[in-house]
Amino acid sequence: MEEEYTEHLIEDSEKEEDNISLKLTNNSVEYLKCDAHIQDKLEYEATGKNFEIELSALTVIKAIGKGHFSDVHMGILSLSTGKIPVAVKATKRKTGSVNEEESEDILKRQRQALRDELSIFAHLQSSSTGGHENVLKLLGAITTIKTDFCLLTEYCECGSMDRFLQEKWKNGDFEDELVVEGSENEQIWKV
Numbered sequence: 001m002e003e004e005y006t007e008h009l010i011e012d013s014e015k016e017e018d019n020i021s022l023k024l025t026n027n028s029v030e031y032l033k034c035d036a037h038i039q040d041k042l043e044y045e046a047t048g049k050n051f052e053i054e055l056s057a058l059t060v061i062k063a064i065g066k067g068h069f070s071d072v073h074m075g076i077l078s079l080s081t082g083k084i085p086v087a088v089k090a091t092k093r094k095t096g097s098v099n100e101e102e103s104e105d106i107l108k109r110q111r112q113a114l115r116d117e118l119s120i121f122a123h124l125q126s127s128s129t130g131g132h133e134n135v136l137k138l139l140g141a142i143t144t145i146k147t148d149f150c151l152l153t154e155y156c157e158c159g160s161m162d163r164f165l166q167e168k169w170k171n172g173d174f175e176d177e178l179v180v181e182g183s184e185n186e187q188i189w190k191v
């Protein structure tokens with residue numbers, strides 16, 4: 001029921017916003033100019049719909065990865081306090097289907113997966129759970145424009161953890177850098 005309602009809302013807003021879509025700018029100059037520090041907390045309440053941002057506040061810079069149901073780009077989010085780098089997780093540009101109906105169905109499922117991810121992110125950093133410094137933070141979302149549906153999270157300069165660790169392994173960095181300290185009860189890993 002809620003799904004239908006949400007998609008219905010998106011359908012309505014799409015009529016107004018149809019011509020707007022996320023554009024890759026290739027303008028990395030803006031990124032280089034910005035004060036690229038990650039904020040601990042945003043000014044607004046960290047729950048549900050309060051994550052909604054204006055499309056105009058987001059500039060997409062470059063593609064950085066692909067997930068199972070999303071494409072990931074690096075972008076810049078303009079806040080009243082300044083500009084911050086973000087990872088933009090959006091539905092895939094190419095669904096792989098030549099059939100328009102099937103393609104729309106795939107995109108709908110991708111939006112639902114992103115919506116589920118949004119709920120989990122929002123819950124993890126809600127006032128009841130409090131968030132954690134080692135868990136990626138959600139910084140915003142666009143859920144009211146179907147063609148631009150996306151989640152914005154902190155941007156991790158080193159990319160995905162698995163690739164970061166694999167690179168270190170390949171370069172032989174691990175042997176020297178992985179150190180275990182502590183006692184029988186406590187171990188601290190340093191990379």
Ligand SMILES: Nc1ncnc2c1ncn2[C@@H]1O[C@H](COP(=O)(O)OP(=O)(O)OP(=O)(O)O)[C@@H](O)[C@H]1O
Binds near residue numbers: 065068087089159160
């Ligand atoms: N916050 C981020 N900062 C930098 N790079 C990121 C970030 N989030 C995702 N990426 C890049 O995009 C890739 C895919 O994103 P992600 O890990 O979220 O997808 P996935 O978990 O593999 O798949 P999915 O969530 O779609 O099932 C990552 O492997 C990483 O390279």
